[in-house]
Amino acid sequence: MLELKNITKRFGAQTVLDDLDVTIEDQKTLAIVGPSGAGKTTLLRIIAGLTPADSGTMVYNGAPTTAAALRKQGVIGVVFQGFELFPNLTVLKNITLAPTLQGVSAAAAERHAERLLAQLDLIAQADAYPYSLSGGQKQRVAIARALALDPQVLLYDEPTSALDPNLRQSVAELIDSVKQQGMTQVVVTHDMEFAKMVADATLTVAKQGSESNEA
Template sequence: MSGNKVLELKNISKSFGTRKIIDKLNLSLDQGDILSIIGPSGAGKTTLLRLIAGLESADSGKFIHNGKEFDPTDRNNHLLGMVFQDYNLFPNLSVMDNITLAPIMVNKMSKADAEKVAEPVLKQLDLEKFKNLYPYQLSGGQKQRVAIARALQMKPEILCYDEPTSALDPELVGKVKEIFLKLKQTGMTQVVITHDHQFGKAVADKILKVEPIEK
């Protein structure tokens, strides 16, 4: 699957006020790559992930997908999916309803069609027996898998994760690694920021080390 440049960042810069967070950053990802972004707090990991996921706008530079420039902040493109550190599940919705909400609301799918599409994803992530439960009934690892399943429902080409192992017991970290590698086999390109350097190195094809920019 390698060789197909699914994402390129060219000269990306971002500042908040007078503080420069990212300065002329360049990187490229082939389809199926897993990129781990590691570095100390305050180095710009989260900002970079939010730029890639379209949750923040870059001050300058270009984002390129398959050779064509695009705007990650354009809500009409579903190129990128995001799995948040705190999962952001709706507490009043069941697992199935959490997963199918976006396809129904954004893609105007019927409930029946959305649930049909969700079933193989639930199976892939071993969530079938939890589909009628609510978030408060789930463990941290189960919530995380629901968050991944929800992101996958929008059929992104690139999945971004914010600190996917931070709230998990050590034995669950291996399960997360399995999920990453399983998704990689399907051709999913993945970007992860993590404080867990051991995990980051274990899953990554590419590692980007970021450091705070000196004033």
């Protein structure tokens, strides 16, 4: 279980997150919702160790930690809103790049990537380049790339925003299939209907920095 306690973040004179508590339960999906500008993505970036909080603490499995430490340990994986695939690399290379940079052998990284491609119905796209993929395929490649590092917690920033609305159901099914394999997930979304489809619990963040938790 990952807990964030008394998280505060300011940008200049503006307080975006004010003394926020978040509990992310193992093998569950938490949706973070709220209006634009409320700090949803900021909170996600704090969890991911990409943006520092001004104050607050993190606890992982009962032990105090930091977002930077969790990121270094590979606990956290991130699926970015714009996918951020490398356009000059094939799908397979996009997935194997980070593991090989971390010391995994090319052969082992490819075997793992091929399992992920099969799981996500992307085998036929292994040698394709991102420009040739549909939005839904890019989303699945981005998820495969994050899963290639074997994270314990997978974060999604607005997973449906760059997709045709008709793909919302397929993305929800994909997130559910990842959960069924035991993955803990956090989904930032402005889409309340999508949140209801995927979430075991919901955290609503308001612009004033107030929040509420709903099971």
